[in-house]
Every structure is written in C-alpha cells, then in structure tokens.
Amino acid sequence: MAQVVVVTSGKGGVGKTTSSAAFATGLAQAGKKTVVIDFDVGLRNLDLIMGVERRVVFDIVNVISGEAKLNQALIRDKRVDTLSILPASQTRDKDALTKEGVATIIEELSKDFDFILCDSPAGIEKGAMLALYFADQAVVVTNPEVSSVRDSDRILGVLQSKSKRAEEKKDPVKEHLLVTRYDPARVERGEMLKLEDVQDILRIPLLGVIPESESVLKASNTGNPVILDGESQAGQAYKDAVARFLGEDRPMRFIEAEKRGFFSRLFGGRAA
Amino acid sequence: MSWLSFFRGKQEEVPPTASAAKERLQIVLAHERISRKGEDFLPKLQKEIVELIAKHVAIEAERVNVSLERGGDMSTLAIAVEIPGPEPARRAS
Ligand SMILES: Nc1ncnc2c1ncn2[C@@H]1O[C@H](COP(=O)(O)OP(=O)(O)O)[C@@H](O)[C@H]1O
Ligand SMILES: [Mg+2]
Numbered sequence: 001m002a003q004v005v006v007v008t009s010g011k012g013g014v015g016k017t018t019s020s021a022a023f024a025t026g027l028a029q030a031g032k033k034t035v036v037i038d039f040d041v042g043l044r045n046l047d048l049i050m051g052v053e054r055r056v057v058f059d060i061v062n063v064i065s066g067e068a069k070l071n072q073a074l075i076r077d078k079r080v081d082t083l084s085i086l087p088a089s090q091t092r093d094k095d096a097l098t099k100e101g102v103a104t105i106i107e108e109l110s111k112d113f114d115f116i117l118c119d120s121p122a123g124i125e126k127g128a129m130l131a132l133y134f135a136d137q138a139v140v141v142t143n144p145e146v147s148s149v150r151d152s153d154r155i156l157g158v159l160q161s162k163s164k165r166a167e168e169k170k171d172p173v174k175e176h177l178l179v180t181r182y183d184p185a186r187v188e189r190g191e192m193l194k195l196e197d198v199q200d201i202l203r204i205p206l207l208g209v210i211p212e213s214e215s216v217l218k219a220s221n222t223g224n225p226v227i228l229d230g231e232s233q234a235g236q237a238y239k240d241a242v243a244r245f246l247g248e249d250r251p252m253r254f255i256e257a258e259k260r261g262f263f264s265r266l267f268g269g270r271a272a
Numbered sequence: 273m274s275w276l277s278f279f280r281g282k283q284e285e286v287p288p289t290a291s292a293a294k295e296r297l298q299i300v301l302a303h304e305r306i307s308r309k310g311e312d313f314l315p316k317l318q319k320e321i322v323e324l325i326a327k328h329v330a331i332e333a334e335r336v337n338v339s340l341e342r343g344g345d346m347s348t349l350a351i352a353v354e355i356p357g358p359e360p361a362r363r364a365s
Contacts, residue, residue, distance in 0.1 A: 146293050153301050157308045190288020197294045201301060 002110040005117050006135040006173075008159075010151025012122030014143045015180035018216055019238070020119035021049045021225040023139065026242030028083035029227075032114040035074065037105075038088035039131035040121035041097055047087045050077070051223025061089035064101030070108055079228065084113075094127040106134050124158060133164050137174040139207060139245075143181045144193035149201055152177075156204065176207035178241060183212040184257040195255055208241025210234050211254040295344075303342045314340060314349055321351055329355050 007020040017040075024036035038046035041061060047053040052075045058068035063086075070086075077083035086105075089096060109116050120131035132138065138159050142152040159173045160166055166173070179198055186192040199206055215232030219225060227242070229235040233254045240250045306312050318338055325331060335354040341347060 146297055149297055150301065150304075153304065157305070161308075187290070190290050193290050193293050197290070201294070201297050 002113045002116050003136050004106060004134045005115060005137045005139060006120055006132040007117060007139045007141060008120040008132050008155050009141040010124065010155040011148045014141050014148050016141050017045050017049050017119055019141050019178060019180060020046060020117055022227040022238040023242055024083060024117045025080060025225040026227045026238060027115050028080040030246060031082060033082045034115045035084040035086060035109055035113045036117040036119060037086040038119050039127050041088045041092055041094050041127055044088040044090045046119050048223060049220050050085050050225060052085055056087045059087045059089040061092045061096040063105060064098060070105060094125065097127060097130050099130060102130050129162065132159060135163055135173050139176045139178050141178050141180055142198060144179060144198055149198055152202055175204040177202055177204045178207050180210040181212045182209050184255055188257045207244055208237060209252055209255050210237045299342060299344045318349060318351065325353050
C-alpha cells in the first residue's frame with residue numbers, strides 16, 4: 001500500500017509546490033516509486049516547476065471525467081525513472097474534482113507506487129480539502145511569519161477533524177513541520193520569528209528548515225526541482241528533510257546566520 | 273548603513289518585532305483552537321446577555337456597544353447598553 005502524503009499550508013505562496021517537487025524528486029532518487037499530483041485545478045504550476053509543461057497531454061480532471069486513462073495522463077520524469085507527475089487541469093475549475101474521482105485515482109495509484117504526494121492549493125476550499133482528505137501523512141509548509149503560522153495551525157485543525165482518517169476514527173494523520181524561506185540573518189536581528197518560536201506555537205515534529213535561497217528561483221526558471229542542485233543550501237536542506245522523512249537522523253543545517261567576513265560584507269556576497 | 277556600523281558588521285538598529293509576532297500568535301491561536309472545538313462561549317454569552325436585557329427594556333441595536341478583548345490569561349467582554357430614561361417631561365407651552 002502506498003503512503004499518501006499531502007503538502008499543505010493554508011496560505012498561498014509559502015513554498016508548497018517548490019517543496020512538493022523537491023520531495024517527490026528526493027523520494028524517487030531514494031528509489032521509492034513516487035507520483036506527485038497537482039491539486040491546484042485552474043492554477044496548474046507543478047508542471048513548470050518539474051519542467052514537464054511541454055509534455056502535458058491529459059490532466060487529473062480528464063481522468064476523473066473518463067476522457068483519459070490514468071496511465072495516459074501520468075508523465076514519467078526523464079531525470080529520475082521512479083518518478084511520475086499527474087498534472088492539474090488549467091481550464092477547468094475546482095468543482096471538476098470529486099471525492100469519488102480522487103478516491104478512484106488514489107486507489108489505482110496505490111497499486112503501483114510507494115508514495116503519492118499531493119500538492120495542495122492554497123485555502124481551505126474544495127481543492128485543498130480533497131488534497132488532504134486521503135492523507136496518511138502531512139507536510140505542513142510554514143514561513144516564519146504571522147499569517148503563515150496562523151494558517152498552518154488552521155490546516156492542522158482541519159487535518160485532525162476533516163480528513164478521512166479523522167472521519168473514520170483511525171490513527172491520526174502523521175504531521176510534519178517544514179519551515180521554508182527561513183532567513184537566519186533576519187532571525188538574528190529579531191525581524192523574523194525564530195525556528196523555536198514556530199515550533200513552540202505549532203507543536204508538531206520538525207522535518208526540516210529550508211533557507212531563503214536564490215537557487216529556488218533559478219531552479220524554477222529552468223524547471224529543475226531545487227533538490228537536484230546539490231550546490232545550493234536549499235537543495236541540501238531538502239535532501240536532509242527527505243532523508244529524515246525516510247527515517248534517517250540528520251542534524252538541522254543552515255539555521256544559523258553565516259558569520260560574514262570583512263570582504264564578503266564589502267562585496268555584498270549572498271548565500272547560494 | 274554608516275561607515276562605523278559597516279566596520280562593526282552591523283546593520284542599522286531596527287526594533288526587533290519578532291517577539292511581538294510570537295506573543296500575538298500565541299494569544300490568537302489559543303482562542304482559535306478553543307473555538308474550533310466549538311467551546312468558545314464568549315459570543316454566545318454576549319448574545320444571551322443582550323437578549324436578557326431586551327426582555328426587560330426595549331433596546332435598540334445601535335444603542336448596544338459590545339467590545340471583546342481576547343487576552344492570554346484573561347479576556348474582557350464589555351457590554352454597554354443605553355437604557356432609555358423615563359419619558360421626557362413635556363414642556364409647558
Ligand atoms: N526557500 C526559498 N527561497 C526563496 N524563494 C522561495 C523559497 N521557497 C519558495 N520560494 C518562492 O516562493 C514563491 C512561492 O512558492 P511556491 O512553491 O509556488 O508556493 P505555493 O505552492 O505554496 O504557493 C515562488 O516564487 C518560489 O520561487
Ligand atoms: Mg502551489
């Protein structure tokens with residue numbers, strides 16, 4: 001049986017799609033058969049971040065409405081062969097997604113994959129609800145910023161009351177905190193919530209901290225998930241997080257501000 | 273950045289605001305978590321108090337002032353109702 005993992009946050013623009021792409025790629029690199037589903041119907045973007053936008057023929061809505069078979073809609077990644085992508089529809093709206101339709105897709109994918117990652121849209125409307133409904137585990141993506149933390153707390157409440165596991169009174173969805181866009185220098189100056197503050201408030205196990213990094217934009221420009229950029233701090237931080245997700249014990253990195261020497265201050269060098 | 277602060281390796285001092293963020297979050301989330309469980313009695317209390325007063329005196333909605341301040345250790349619910357006085361005496365003409 002596959003593990004269904006939702007990448008969620010409540011708030012938009014915090015790094016769900018970036019994290020979904022990185023996690024899916026990382027899990028597949030670790031040899032796990034992985035599929036990542038874009039639930040953001042109407043605002044498809046995972047295809048771009050994964051670099052498969054030109055290979056999209058069918059999407060999740062086509063599969064649900066019976067216009068295409070699931071394996072026709074799945075896109076096999078060319079970099080990691082254990083990875084597939086199921087894109088969202090760009091032309092339809094969220095109402096085209098149905099609980100029964102999604103259930104059928106997940107059931108079918110469960111036969112062939114180890115991990116089914118669900119990239120949730122923002123909000124707590126239908127698309128977001130369906131993305132999290134079937135989850136066994138949740139990666140809650142949070143920025144160190146008041147509205148993001150509040151929305152994450154809200155989403156945790158939803159996971160605990162509205163997910164399939166909650167409704168069927170099974171073991172609760174396993175929750176993981178992924179803090180992204182963390183800027184240790186701003187934290188040090190007292191301008192940004194500390195990691196400990198976010199943990200203190202949300203009280204769920206920490207899976208990883210992804211630093212604010214220019215390499216994320218570079219990665220999305222070229223359609224290569226940032227985890228493939230082994231040079232970048234964000235890429236390395238995602239690698240660590242995936243390893244922890246698979247049970248490895250790794251220390252947190254990139255959570256302290258770099259001590260900048262005279263010359264780097266003089267020339268304004270920035271973190272990769 | 274001044275030359276001096278450049279050599280000290282420090283940015284201009286900005287008052288740290290992260291601690292305010294944490295405090296505000298802790299308070300608002302404590303309340304939201306309770307109301308999520310449907311246990312936030314304050315709105316209900318407010319409604320019932322106003323209804324009770326309305327049973328005894330005719331009050332107009334715009335003459336009721338309600339303020340609620342949710343705090344960490346203590347919340348205050350203040351309800352001010354303007355109750356109409358006795359009919360003003362008619363002036364002799
Ligand atoms: N660690 C990071 N450092 C810098 N920029 C980031 C980081 N994570 C995400 N971003 C940027 O933030 C924006 C929103 O990210 P995205 O993954 O699309 O968020 P969401 O899916 O939650 O809406 C994008 O422009 C992305 O490049
Ligand atoms: Mg997204």
